[in-house]
Amino acid sequence: MRQPKIIIVGGGLAGLMATIRVAELGVPVDLFSIVPVKRSHSVCAQGGINAAKNLKGEGDSPWIHFDDTVYGGDFLANQGLVKNMCEAAPAIIDLLDRMGVMFNRTPEGLLDFRRFGGTLHHRTAFAGATTGQQLLYALDEQVRRHESIDRVNKFEGWTFLSAVLDDAGIARGICAMNLRTMDVRTFPADAVIFCTGGIGAIFGRSTNSVVCTGSAQSALFQQGAWYANGEFIQVHPTAIPGEDKCRLMSESARGEGGRVWVPKQPGDTRHAKDIPQNERFYFLEEWYPKYGNLVPRDVATRAIHKVVFELKMGLPGGPAVYLDVSHIPREVLNRKLEGILEIYEKFVGPDPREEPMKVFPAMHYTMGGLWVDNEQQATSIPGVFAAGECEYQYHGANRLGANSLVSCIYGGMIAGPSAVRYARNLEKGCESTSAEVFERERARQQDITDGLLHQQGTENPITIWRELGEVMTENCTVIRYNANIKKTVGKLAELSERYKKINLQDRTQWSNQTLNFTRELGNMLVLAQVIALGALERNETRGAHYKPEFPERDDANWLKTTLARYNLGKICLEYQPVDTSLIPPRERKYTAAS
Amino acid sequence: MPDKKIIVRVKRRQRPDEPVRWEEFELRYRPHMNVITCLRDIAERPITRDGRESSPVSYEANCLEEVCGACAMLINGQPRQACSALVDNLEQPIRLEPLSKFPLVRDLVVDRSKMFEDLKRTHCWIPIDGTYDLGEGPRMSPATQETGYPLARCISCGNCLEICPKVNEHTQFVGAAIVSQVRLFNMHPTGKLHAGERLDALMGPGGIQDCDNSQNCVKVCPKGIPLTESIAAVNGQVIRHALKTWFTGRD
Numbered sequence: 152m153r154q155p156k157i158i159i160v161g162g163g164l165a166g167l168m169a170t171i172r173v174a175e176l177g178v179p180v181d182l183f184s185i186v187p188v189k190r191s192h193s194v195c196a197q198g199g200i201n202a203a204k205n206l207k208g209e210g211d212s213p214w215i216h217f218d219d220t221v222y223g224g225d226f227l228a229n230q231g232l233v234k235n236m237c238e239a240a241p242a243i244i245d246l247l248d249r250m251g252v253m254f255n256r257t258p259e260g261l262l263d264f265r266r267f268g269g270t271l272h273h274r275t276a277f278a279g280a281t282t283g284q285q286l287l288y289a290l291d292e293q294v295r296r297h298e299s300i301d302r303v304n305k306f307e308g309w310t311f312l313s314a315v316l317d318d319a320g321i322a323r324g325i326c327a328m329n330l331r332t333m334d335v336r337t338f339p340a341d342a343v344i345f346c347t348g349g350i351g352a353i354f355g356r357s358t359n360s361v362v363c364t365g366s367a368q369s370a371l372f373q374q375g376a377w378y379a380n381g382e383f384i385q386v387h388p389t390a391i392p393g394e395d396k397c398r399l400m401s402e403s404a405r406g407e408g409g410r411v412w413v414p415k416q417p418g419d420t421r422h423a424k425d426i427p428q429n430e431r432f433y434f435l436e437e438w439y440p441k442y443g444n445l446v447p448r449d450v451a452t453r454a455i456h457k458v459v460f461e462l463k464m465g466l467p468g469g470p471a472v473y474l475d476v477s478h479i480p481r482e483v484l485n486r487k488l489e490g491i492l493e494i495y496e497k498f499v500g501p502d503p504r505e506e507p508m509k510v511f512p513a514m515h516y517t518m519g520g521l522w523v524d525n526e527q528q529a530t531s532i533p534g535v536f537a538a539g540e541c542e543y544q545y546h547g548a549n550r551l552g553a554n555s556l557v558s559c560i561y562g563g564m565i566a567g568p569s570a571v572r573y574a575r576n577l578e579k580g581c582e583s584t585s586a587e588v589f590e591r592e593r594a595r596q597q598d599i600t601d602g603l604l605h606q607q608g609t610e611n612p613i614t615i616w617r618e619l620g621e622v623m624t625e626n627c628t629v630i631r632y633n634a635n636i637k638k639t640v641g642k643l644a645e646l647s648e649r650y651k652k653i654n655l656q657d658r659t660q661w662s663n664q665t666l667n668f669t670r671e672l673g674n675m676l677v678l679a680q681v682i683a684l685g686a687l688e689r690n691e692t693r694g695a696h697y698k699p700e701f702p703e704r705d706d707a708n709w710l711k712t713t714l715a716r717y718n719l720g721k722i723c724l725e726y727q728p729v730d731t732s733l734i735p736p737r738e739r740k741y742t743a744a745s
Numbered sequence: 746m747p748d749k750k751i752i753v754r755v756k757r758r759q760r761p762d763e764p765v766r767w768e769e770f771e772l773r774y775r776p777h778m779n780v781i782t783c784l785r786d787i788a789e790r791p792i793t794r795d796g797r798e799s800s801p802v803s804y805e806a807n808c809l810e811e812v813c814g815a816c817a818m819l820i821n822g823q824p825r826q827a828c829s830a831l832v833d834n835l836e837q838p839i840r841l842e843p844l845s846k847f848p849l850v851r852d853l854v855v856d857r858s859k860m861f862e863d864l865k866r867t868h869c870w871i872p873i874d875g876t877y878d879l880g881e882g883p884r885m886s887p888a889t890q891e892t893g894y895p896l897a898r899c900i901s902c903g904n905c906l907e908i909c910p911k912v913n914e915h916t917q918f919v920g921a922a923i924v925s926q927v928r929l930f931n932m933h934p935t936g937k938l939h940a941g942e943r944l945d946a947l948m949g950p951g952g953i954q955d956c957d958n959s960q961n962c963v964k965v966c967p968k969g970i971p972l973t974e975s976i977a978a979v980n981g982q983v984i985r986h987a988l989k990t991w992f993t994g995r996d
């Protein structure tokens with residue numbers, strides 16, 4: 152039998168899991184990643200990974216996990232696969248445990264679980280406060296093991312530029328650029344799996360890593376892949392604002408008992424420690440007595456915005472509120488949260504074990520992503536699959552904390568074997584595709600690169616990127632007004648024009664990071680439009696998408712998936728019904744029991 | 746009052762075979778700046794202090810919160826992570842150089858693939874039977890977890906190799922990071938079953954006997970990993986393993 156050829160683009164949790172699954176089937180994998188896979192963004196995940204193992208005698212179950220996820224996502228997720236994910240989650244934790252992840256333990260030697268937002272159960276397994284790092288390393292080690300027996304061939308330091316599509320529109324490989332030599336080359340494959348992660352860079356400063364630009368997704372979109380629910384952007388309530396990035400203070404701080412508050416007296420300049428309990432406003436606990444500090448992120452973020460901007464009760468000296476863990480015993484903090492407390496100490500200074508941290512919401516995650524079908528993680532381009540944050544399937548209108556890691560791993564587990572199945576069923580493999588198809592795509596990409604290298608002008612890519620981030624953060628995150636979104640669409644058009652006048656200050660052909668960044672920026676500008684246009688159209692409030700002019704969820708008109716398509720340079724929006732066959736939509740309200 | 750300025754000096758080479766050139770940039774100070782924000786400022790306006798047009802500096806960075814390991818470089822002579830190097834705590838002019846123990850790519854970018862290769866050579870993984878559902882993992886005491894977890898936080902930044910006098914052109918010493926990883930996998934209930942393979946890999950040239958106990962590694966590790974403890978522990982394991990294979994002809 153002919154051996155299929157599989158390419159995986161992206162080596163975060165999703166990509167590594169997909170790689171392991173394909174390699175286990177005895178099929179060799181070419182694994183592409185911008186950064187060495189061990190440095191992928193997944194290392195940033197702090198708080199933990201959800202699975203209803205029910206080890207705390209609370210009667211938790213995969214069904215309740217499923218219900219929390221669908222309800223937390225405001226009923227926008229197709230339910231079938233979410234249910235499957237929640238059912239698979241306990242075994243995923245067991246697998247990670249077998250791979251050697253240093254999860255925190257109970258005295259009995261079992262896995263410990265903490266609470267997270269949007270649930271009333273202890274459902275989140277964790278390894279200190281660097282869970283993503285620990286999971287990624289476990290998968291990285293397994294992939295290295297497959298690499299040592301030549302089942303995996305890594306192309307680290309390569310960036311994906313485009314898919315190679317034959318005349319029937321079927322993917323036959325990829326075109327990629329070597330970030331050292333700047334060589335543009337094509338690589339044949341029968342199936343390609345995309346696991347290229349988040350899009351934070353579109354918002355300038357976010358909690359994401361530098362390479363989370365969404366460039367790969369955008370390039371695929373421009374080649375015809377559908378992009379779903381782009382307007383759903385999660386803003387995390389508690390991050391440390393910074394000029395280069397907003398550093399996350401994980402929800403696990405609240406899961407372990409951390410409390411959010413502001414002084415009752417606006418402008419109170421006393422030191423936090425000197426403000427007595429009864430003069431503090433624990434607004435989440437007051438407004439949402441049942442979930443308290445552990446309401447879902449969209450709810451907490453809007454509450455902080457209200458406190459700071461409407462009630463004008465933010466902390467003096469900049470928009471911020473307190474996130475306080477200083478009442479929790481030091482020993483507990485060090486054992487369970489050290490990773491994030493260290494970040495605060497290193498980047499801000501004061502010891503959060505002693506005094507409350509100052510935090511503010513920041514762009515964090517995209518619920519939207521490449522459209523995939525409900526069974527195979529297959530995108531709308533034949534031969535292209537997707538898993539992880541770059542696809543849209545699991546989180547609806549708002550993702551619950553600690554659900555991403557599990558969805559990445561679960562998605563990778565499905566995408567790997569389904570890509571192999573697809574490849575095995577192909578009538579003709581990629582070797583039958585004519586060399587001309589590959590050369591055509593290579594030449595097209597080389598032309599884009601050469602164009603940028605030779606283009607003359609006055610614009611700087613970083614300046615355009617900063618402006619992009621500002622306008623997107625201002626108008627397409629927490630609070631959305633149609634008039635402002637329209638202005639944003641105009642601004643994006645202006646930036647796209649200015650993009651054509653970029654002057655690369657580096658025209659060399661060796662490790663030219665400016666060239667690569669500028670190529671990514673072009674793709675970011677397109678994806679930004681998808682987000683803005685989707686937000687403009689959707690006249691309702693659902694999950695993270697909040698429009699004061701349309702403050703209610705509108706199931707009659709908007710219980711549907713947004714599908715963006717790219718057609719001759721234009722973005723068109725269509726809609727698809729949502730599968731709500733298992734849990735009928737109900738009002739989402741965290742003030743009382745669900 | 747005029748804006749406060751900061752001065753950054755960068756050691757540059759566009760290609761590994763080119764001569765070194767130092768460039769100095771003057772940047773506008775803002776609170777909470779770190780070395781990465783400086784490099785971004787330079788990229789936005791790559792003009793040297795003496796008014797010459799230059800090019801953006803190549804460097805590696807990803808997480809910007811000291812957890813991915815990408816941004817290691819020499820900052821005022823010290824190997825450390827650029828993202829957590831706050832300008833307020835640095836003496837000026839701030840001197841930036843690439844790590845010197847790894848092949849140079851360009852400017853501040855070096856090739857650290859040796860570390861990943863060595864992880865492969867030393868079998869730093871848990872050899873599971875497969876990803877199918879085989880039930881729960883082995884039980885582990887909280888004490889074992891509390892010893893293992895800090896070791897598992899190694900970000901492969903390479904700072905401990907950079908500072909080590911025994912990592913140089915003449916030896917192939919794997920360095921403290923790898924030794925510490927071997928300790929981690931050898932203490933795991935399943936990893937233990939294959940400890941011998943890892944120890945074998947540390948016995949040849951470039952293995953643990955190359956360590957001359959300078960104890961510099963532990964001082965530069967951004968994750969505070971107890972590297973000297975790891976070296977001592979693995980040294981003991983290697984000796985016992987060597988004796989055992991000596992007497993029995995196998996392990």
Ligand SMILES: Cc1cc2nc3c(=O)[nH]c(=O)nc-3n(C[C@H](O)[C@H](O)[C@H](O)COP(=O)(O)OP(=O)(O)OC[C@H]3O[C@@H](n4cnc5c(N)ncnc54)[C@H](O)[C@@H]3O)c2cc1C
Pocket residue numbers: 160161162163164165166183184185186188191192193194195196197198199200201282283309310311312346347348349358359360362363366367399401515516538539540541552553554555556557559
């Ligand atoms: C600070 C922070 C904390 C978080 N904490 C949690 C948590 O506690 N629990 C939870 O469930 N979720 C958490 N999340 C979310 C979660 O970390 C991410 O959603 C998840 O890690 C994404 O994994 P991924 O595999 O999809 O992509 P990533 O890990 O982002 O990997 C993407 C991969 O694609 C590669 N790539 C990208 N573009 C290209 C290209 N053009 N060419 C080649 N390669 C490319 C990259 O090199 C990388 O290898 C957190 C997120 C952040 C920002």
Ligand code: SF4
Pocket residue numbers: 898899900901902903904905906921922925965966967968969970972
């Ligand atoms: S042991 Fe410390 S210094 Fe050495 S590579 Fe790991 S994190 Fe870096």
Ligand code: FES
Pocket residue numbers: 805806807808809810811812813814815816817826827828829
């Ligand atoms: S950028 Fe990740 S460690 Fe500095």
